[in-house]
Amino acid sequence: MFFLQFISKFIKVLRAGATPGQIAGGVMLGFMIGLMPFMTLQGVALWIVLFFLNVNLSAATFAIFASSFFAFLFDPLFHNLGFWVLTTPGLQSTWTSLYNMPVAPLSRFNNTVVMGSLLGGIVLALPVFLLARKGVISYRSGLEERIKKWKVVRWITGSKIATWYFKIRDIGE
Amino acid sequence: MTMRKGALYFLLVLVVITSAVLYFFRDKRIEAYLERSASDSNGGKVEIDNLHFSVFNLTFKFDRLQWTDPDDRWRNLFETGPVEFSIETTPLFWKKFIIHEMKVAGVMAGTKRVTDGYWPKAPEEPGLLDDVIESVEKEVRGLPVFNLDALKKKANLDSLLNVDQLQAVLSAKALRVDIDSTGGYWEQFLKTYDAKQKIADLESQAKAISVADAKDLNGFVNTLQKVKDLRASATALQNEITTTKKRADGDFSRLTGTVKNLDNLVKEDFEAAKKKIGLADFNFKDVGKMLFGNPFRDRFQGVMEYVDLGRKYLPTAQKLMAVNKVESPPRFKGQDISFPRTFAYPKFLIRDLHLSAAVGSAVSSNNFSEALHLTGEASGITTEPPVYGKPTTFDVEIFKPNSNAYAVRGVLDHTGEIPADTLRLSAANFRLGKIDLKQDKPYLPAQLDGQRGTVNAMVALRGDQLRASVELLVNQLNFIFADNAVNGDRITQAIRGVFSSVPDFRFSATAAGPTKDLKFRISSNLDEIFAQRVRGIVQENLQRAQQELRQRIDKEVAARRKEVETLLAAKQALVMNEVNKYEKTVQDQLTVIDAKKQEVEKKIEAEKKKGEVKLKKGLEKLLKP
Numbered sequence: 149m150f151f152l153q154f155i156s157k158f159i160k161v162l163r164a165g166a167t168p169g170q171i172a173g174g175v176m177l178g179f180m181i182g183l184m185p186f187m188t189l190q191g192v193a194l195w196i197v198l199f200f201l202n203v204n205l206s207a208a209t210f211a212i213f214a215s216s217f218f219a220f221l222f223d224p225l226f227h228n229l230g231f232w233v234l235t236t237p238g239l240q241s242t243w244t245s246l247y248n249m250p251v252a253p254l255s256r257f258n259n260t261v262v263m264g265s266l267l268g269g270i271v272l273a274l275p276v277f278l279l280a281r282k283g284v285i286s287y288r289s290g291l292e293e294r295i296k297k298w299k300v301v302r303w304i305t306g307s308k309i310a311t312w313y314f315k316i317r318d319i320g321e
Numbered sequence: 322m323t324m325r326k327g328a329l330y331f332l333l334v335l336v337v338i339t340s341a342v343l344y345f346f347r348d349k350r351i352e353a354y355l356e357r358s359a360s361d362s363n364g365g366k367v368e369i370d371n372l373h374f375s376v377f378n379l380t381f382k383f384d385r386l387q388w389t390d391p392d393d394r395w396r397n398l399f400e401t402g403p404v405e406f407s408i409e410t411t412p413l414f415w416k417k418f419i420i421h422e423m424k425v426a427g428v429m430a431g432t433k434r435v436t437d438g439y440w441p442k443a444p445e446e447p448g449l450l451d452d453v454i455e456s457v458e459k460e461v462r463g464l465p466v467f468n469l470d471a472l473k474k475k476a477n478l479d480s481l482l483n484v485d486q487l488q489a490v491l492s493a494k495a496l497r498v499d500i501d502s503t504g505g506y507w508e509q510f511l512k513t514y515d516a517k518q519k520i521a522d523l524e525s526q527a528k529a530i531s532v533a534d535a536k537d538l539n540g541f542v543n544t545l546q547k548v549k550d551l552r553a554s555a556t557a558l559q560n561e562i563t564t565t566k567k568r569a570d571g572d573f574s575r576l577t578g579t580v581k582n583l584d585n586l587v588k589e590d591f592e593a594a595k596k597k598i599g600l601a602d603f604n605f606k607d608v609g610k611m612l613f614g615n616p617f618r619d620r621f622q623g624v625m626e627y628v629d630l631g632r633k634y635l636p637t638a639q640k641l642m643a644v645n646k647v648e649s650p651p652r653f654k655g656q657d658i659s660f661p662r663t664f665a666y667p668k669f670l671i672r673d674l675h676l677s678a679a680v681g682s683a684v685s686s687n688n689f690s691e692a693l694h695l696t697g698e699a700s701g702i703t704t705e706p707p708v709y710g711k712p713t714t715f716d717v718e719i720f721k722p723n724s725n726a727y728a729v730r731g732v733l734d735h736t737g738e739i740p741a742d743t744l745r746l747s748a749a750n751f752r753l754g755k756i757d758l759k760q761d762k763p764y765l766p767a768q769l770d771g772q773r774g775t776v777n778a779m780v781a782l783r784g785d786q787l788r789a790s791v792e793l794l795v796n797q798l799n800f801i802f803a804d805n806a807v808n809g810d811r812i813t814q815a816i817r818g819v820f821s822s823v824p825d826f827r828f829s830a831t832a833a834g835p836t837k838d839l840k841f842r843i844s845s846n847l848d849e850i851f852a853q854r855v856r857g858i859v860q861e862n863l864q865r866a867q868q869e870l871r872q873r874i875d876k877e878v879a880a881r882r883k884e885v886e887t888l889l890a891a892k893q894a895l896v897m898n899e900v901n902k903y904e905k906t907v908q909d910q911l912t913v914i915d916a917k918k919q920e921v922e923k924k925i926e927a928e929k930k931k932g933e934v935k936l937k938k939g940l941e942k943l944l945k946p
Contacts, residue, residue: 202323234658247660250414261655
């Protein structure tokens, strides 16, 4: 029973923060995490931010998987962007200073794909946030009811697995 | 958006648990990681006992390190006693492992392993050591082989000399077959040769031509034509016989030449037999080289093994660039852009190392009183000398109990593209101990036992150009023979006597050139002493043995030589007499034909004159008025 309660709590944490802004925040942070190579200092920092801010973790998890899945398609683009930024003469002193700082190299900023994806993530963060929030609002204003009527959705929600999920989710409520 | 307060506690718990797990299991994890990395690099198992890492002051300690010899899994290349070192914090951010000071005690080389030290190893590229070993082995193969035993065995030459395998004897046998074959061919040829019939025909045709039968000019002209035709046939036959004679002559000349070449083969047989039996001419300047060539080679190779290790583990800029060369950025992995470093740290560096060790073969038998003990310091041991920018240096004292120490100093400068290594060894009045000379002859010493010695040695290797030298002076020395019993042989006693009376021993050796083609020079005062005292005795016996060997070979070949010479002469005479007879007969017929020709020509001339006179008289009658 303890195990089921633990899973139930975890699901609640994942589903917490269900306002459009919280969901969009989760999507935005998940998108940035998924876009970048995993083992970097800024990646860890984003995970901590994601964990501490009251954003929707389910949406973030979904965004991480989705953006990770598609990120490799943009790696050549990120490589070119990162290469350009890292080799721009005017920025050399900045990068050199960073390169010689004790902690900065852990960010792997001198890698072209890491730099490109970080910049790409930063640039796209706001548009992703705005789009996600608009999408949630639209969904809730009418789209949800229509989707619930879809046969495939009814089939999924009526399945045994979904029934079990709902039971565990609602423990203690 | 608000803060997720619960997450803070969750993260805190997570961090505490993770830290606790890492802290309590850190020693085992680090130990396993270091063992695995070192074993991969070594190609033999590397084991660390009881490693302890202090997080707060970044110090490592362990009780023992065993480094398996990759070529012998049951032997450690070395093992250490307690080791302690601390690492610098800042370079860790760049994943650089810099040891400020390392203390290593109780290092022992060549110890036996209790457990199997097998570890899969990557195939190695041939390196400097392979070149040196090949070059040294080539020199050792060229060491003089002097075998005085042969002088004693000279009475039993039959057992040492395989007569049937002498080149001259084999050649004489083959020659006999050749003479039989060639002679047989010519005999058969002459049997079927139709020259005799052709000569008889010539003779009968010559007889049939009768000059007296011709009555007028026409008759004489016809007879002359017949003579001319016959002469052409005789000349053609003569040319044929001359060609045949030349061929036969050529064949027998070749055989005669082969018989004469037996002398050269006898000389070659003699030289080969001298070498085989050990009676080769001996230069007494080679005594030092012969006695100390092998020990010098062993020690030289030992030193070069350490130099090779230095070359392998302290790579130059050229090697590093080859290893770290960025071929092209792997797809989707990006490319690491490098920027100038304010503080350049190599990946691994031991700034200072304090060492105490015991090395030598005595260690493996736990005979530490005879082992070489070593104390000293080294600095700048790094995997990236060009990055560190300073050469690796070491200053070590090696000593045996109750002896002065050897001082070994070295500089391994791999900071540039071409590595430059220098090692110097010096010691004064040290206890030399026993040197195994690896000789098993009763008249040559098996060991040299020197009470006190002075040595200066140097090895300088720049790129693949090596120059090494050693100067050794040994006082109060004693040559030890494998067989201590007094041998009655005069030569052995004389040579042993010389060794026993040598007051001191001076030895010098140099090796120079590219590592693939080293040239060695070894000399010692023994050369001069031997030249003075033993030359007469040994040379006299040597010459006597050589003379006997030569006589034995000459005797064996002489009988066979006479046999083939007789056979050749007989065959040659038989064939050439026959051919010469044909040649003479044809010549006789030609003379007869020529005589007839002249007679006919005279008759024709006389007839012509008669005709001219008649013609003149007729014309005069006609022209008379």
